[in-house]
Amino acid sequence: MSDNHETFSVFKIFILLLIMTAIEVVYGEIGNRYFYEQKFWLWGGLLLCAFIKGYYIFFYFMHVKYEGMIVKGNVLFTVPLIIYFMIMLTPDTGTNPQFNYGVAQQFDPMTNEVEHIGHGSRNVVNHGVRHLYPYLREQDAKANAGSAEDTVPGSGH
Amino acid sequence: MSQPLASYDPAVDAPVHHHPVYDYDSGPPVDRGKFAIWVFLGTEIMFFTALIGTYIILRMGASEWPNPAHRLAVMITAGNTFILIVSSATVVAALNAIQRGDRQKFIKWWGLSILFGSFFVAVQMYEYWALLVQHEAYPKNDLFWSTFYVMTGFHGFHVIVGVIWMFCVWIAAMRGKYSAKNNVGIELAGLYWHFVDLVWVLLFTLVYLM
Known part of the structure; x- marks a missing residue:
């Protein structure tokens, strides 16, 4: 991949991140004002924006997309650990009536x-x-x- | 019958190498520094997962939660998020410049990144001052504030470390340490900075907007 092509891609991703941030803030403001109780739509939309931004930062700005399996494996092993952590913690704190x-x-x-x-x-x-x-x-x-x-x-x- | 120990002279009899010697590097096929920073970032992911995961669980368990828009200055922090994303882009531009061998452009882009990072820290410190001094919003008040200060505080600490690290790289670059062929140190600092940016993208959504 040539430097020029990579720079052009970075610029596009940068613009995309700014647009996604603007959409997220506007959506959050409108959502918190007009449909705060509808958590599925409010949280779902916001988390979607956050994960799209996170994806582009992780795979392009951090060059993970162009790395081999050694680097990817160093990070991707955390995904099952995150899921395990959430599953183990939820029944204790998340659903305990005392909390x-x-x-x-x-x-x-x-x-x-x-x-x-x-x-x-x-x-x-x-x-x-x-x-x-x-x-x-x-x-x-x-x-x-x-x-x-x-x-x-x-x-x- | 074996020889007595006294006759064994290690200086003469001990083999020089206790393992095969190869003419190639048997380490992982990536730069050692890069490998190390990714292992470190893996631990950082788990650290912030613990904080964010606990926040989500506590919030899901609460029967009600204040609307963050009524407690926090969302628009100011949205501007701060914008600044952090811009700083990530300038870090990429700086890395591209040094990889082309353009040290002057690298120093310019990298300096801008440090400036944006410092600005982010300054705004967050102002926010803390406004909340703690003006609004008396202490961590002990309730769960919202305690989780807010823990998560944004640890992230802010990472940003400060990132700014200091980038400043050290900047000084080293001005002394001529980095070139088109030797720029791994810059890449490592850049990876850390992008990670800090990535964590903030999630924190901003979870704490300020949801």
């Missing part, structure tokens, strides 16, 4: 209740955008209905 509560909350085993811990920060969860979160919206609805029922771990699902 299944909101980001600004923690489970208190002494009282068997979930408490807010967003102290000391301008935590948007507690300041004006509660309606964006179905979990908190549900809490507010219960409070407005006069219910004294508190949240327990796992009740968000």
